[in-house]
Amino acid sequence: MIATIGNYFLLLRKVFSPSGKQKMFWKQVIDEIHQLGFDSIPIVSLVSLFVGAAITIQLQINMDSPWIPIYAVGFATRKAIVMELAPTIIGLILAGKIGSHIASQLGSMRITEQIDAIEVMGVNSASYLILPKIIACLMFNPILIMLSIVAALFGGWAIGVSVGGMTSYEFIYGLQSFPHPFDLAYAIIKTVVFAFFISSISSFYGYTVKGGALEVGRASTKAVVNSSIAIILSNLVLTQLLM
Amino acid sequence: MIEIQHLNKFFGDRQVLFDINLKMMPGKCNLIIGQSGSGKTVLMKTMVGLLAPESGSILFDGRNFVKGNNQELLTSIRREIGMVFQGGALFDSLSVLENVMFPMDMFTKKSRGEKIKRAKDCLQRVDLKGAEKLSPAELSGGMRKRVAIARAIAMAPKYLFCDEPNSGLDPRTSELIDNLIAEITDEYGITTIINTHDMNSVLKIGDTVNFIYEGKLWWQGNGSSILDSDNKEIIHFMEASELTKRLLHNHRDKHLTA
Numbered sequence: 001m002i003a004t005i006g007n008y009f010l011l012l013r014k015v016f017s018p019s020g021k022q023k024m025f026w027k028q029v030i031d032e033i034h035q036l037g038f039d040s041i042p043i044v045s046l047v048s049l050f051v052g053a054a055i056t057i058q059l060q061i062n063m064d065s066p067w068i069p070i071y072a073v074g075f076a077t078r079k080a081i082v083m084e085l086a087p088t089i090i091g092l093i094l095a096g097k098i099g100s101h102i103a104s105q106l107g108s109m110r111i112t113e114q115i116d117a118i119e120v121m122g123v124n125s126a127s128y129l130i131l132p133k134i135i136a137c138l139m140f141n142p143i144l145i146m147l148s149i150v151a152a153l154f155g156g157w158a159i160g161v162s163v164g165g166m167t168s169y170e171f172i173y174g175l176q177s178f179p180h181p182f183d184l185a186y187a188i189i190k191t192v193v194f195a196f197f198i199s200s201i202s203s204f205y206g207y208t209v210k211g212g213a214l215e216v217g218r219a220s221t222k223a224v225v226n227s228s229i230a231i232i233l234s235n236l237v238l239t240q241l242l243m
Numbered sequence: 244m245i246e247i248q249h250l251n252k253f254f255g256d257r258q259v260l261f262d263i264n265l266k267m268m269p270g271k272c273n274l275i276i277g278q279s280g281s282g283k284t285v286l287m288k289t290m291v292g293l294l295a296p297e298s299g300s301i302l303f304d305g306r307n308f309v310k311g312n313n314q315e316l317l318t319s320i321r322r323e324i325g326m327v328f329q330g331g332a333l334f335d336s337l338s339v340l341e342n343v344m345f346p347m348d349m350f351t352k353k354s355r356g357e358k359i360k361r362a363k364d365c366l367q368r369v370d371l372k373g374a375e376k377l378s379p380a381e382l383s384g385g386m387r388k389r390v391a392i393a394r395a396i397a398m399a400p401k402y403l404f405c406d407e408p409n410s411g412l413d414p415r416t417s418e419l420i421d422n423l424i425a426e427i428t429d430e431y432g433i434t435t436i437i438n439t440h441d442m443n444s445v446l447k448i449g450d451t452v453n454f455i456y457e458g459k460l461w462w463q464g465n466g467s468s469i470l471d472s473d474n475k476e477i478i479h480f481m482e483a484s485e486l487t488k489r490l491l492h493n494h495r496d497k498h499l500t501a
């Protein structure tokens with residue numbers, strides 16, 4: 001365990017060392033944004049839409065009281081989505097999707113000697129392959145989380161208005177009540193931290209694969225499990241620090 | 244010239260290379276032969292810096308890139324190296340042309356047009372004109388090896404390392420790859436180091452032959468002198484191939500008759 005953590009930090013040191021041409025680096029970042037970011041839009045939108053709707057239904061049922069105004073459902077939905085659902089739940093979804101993609105891609109490159117080929121050419125393979133993935137996730141995951149917030153709020157509004165017995169005005173009034181801009185900053189800070197853990201931990205497990213196809217599968221599983229654990233733990237720490 | 248001095252390599256407690264001392268002839272095809280598991284791939288990976296030896300020196304024109312873990316020296320020597328891996332190690336996400344252009348993209352300031360021209364010339368040299376837009380997945384084993392050779396020579400290296408360049412290939416394609424490597428070595432004056440267990444390659448292109456057995460350098464000579472060797476392990480190794488076995492027996496019969 002301690003050796004694994006030590007090797008993770010040694011790899012990070014190599015990742016943040018120079019690799020080669022800047023032009024090639026940014027080309028890689030754009031490719032990674034496409035593969036890791038744009039390709040995640042459908043799953044993020046779908047999950048957010050339905051979870052947002054489910055949260056609204058739950059809140060409507062549990063807040064059905066003459067003492068609580070109906071617009072409070074919209075307010076509570078916004079709080080739940082912005083503070084936890086979007087950054088944490090979508091973070092876990094992305095750990096599964098992006099994490100397994102990164103680990104299996106790097107693992108396959110390792111066992112087919114593609115990483116050795118890069119290294120033999122005199123290129124810092126860790127920096128060339130991993131840094132663009134980290135930068136792409138740091139840049140694009142906040143956009144995905146914003147999209148998730150919008151989709152989840154839309155899902156909540158749609159279900160609240162169609163079957164929840166509230167008007168569109170009441171839900172939107174609730175969403176706009178007691179504005180707290182730091183909530184959004186809080187969501188983005190958490191997303192950036194989670195993005196770093198997902199991309200770096202998954203890269204570590206993929207890059208350090210030894211063996212064959214079976215080990216690539218195992219590395220992929222380890223990448224998802226350990227990224228998820230890192231997200232859950234750091235979520236607790238960040239909530240304590242930032243709230 | 245590449246010179247290896249007192250090289251020892253361990254994996255944990257297990258020693259895989261024992262006090263290797265050898266010199267690679269400049270501008271020639273230098274073969275490292277031995278059966279699977281004898282340590283020849285470990286030796287090659289140590290020579291190119293992918294594995295670190297526990298002790299010993301590897302000198303490239305007198306520059307020891309093992310000593311002191313000098314990253315700058317290691318990088319500068321690596322830029323003089325081209326390597327053909329056993330499976331080709333082509334980048335799946337790039338086309339054939341982009342694979343060959345990759346080292347130029349990383350290290351040269353040439354314009355895109357110049358890089359494309361050089362990559363196409365290299366591909367033409369390995370008889371792959373017209374394959375530029377194909378992806379590695381669309382190539383046969385022999386084509387993959389040829390693209391790997393084209394990529395390895397794109398930067399006009401001083402040293403070419405080939406790890407089992409004809410493994411998994413049919414005899415005809417193996418011969419083509421052997422001929423290609425030998426021609427390129429002559430044309431460009433490259434010092435070529437080839438790992439192989441193919442006796443056809445040994446007899447045909449082995450300017451120097453280094454036989455590794457159980458991690459030790461067992462015998463040194465050339466492609467023509469190997470048939471005269473009375474070393475028990477080499478004879479055992481050669482007799483594993485029916486073709487070489489017959490050749491060896493014919494060679495001995497001739498000697499006896501003479």
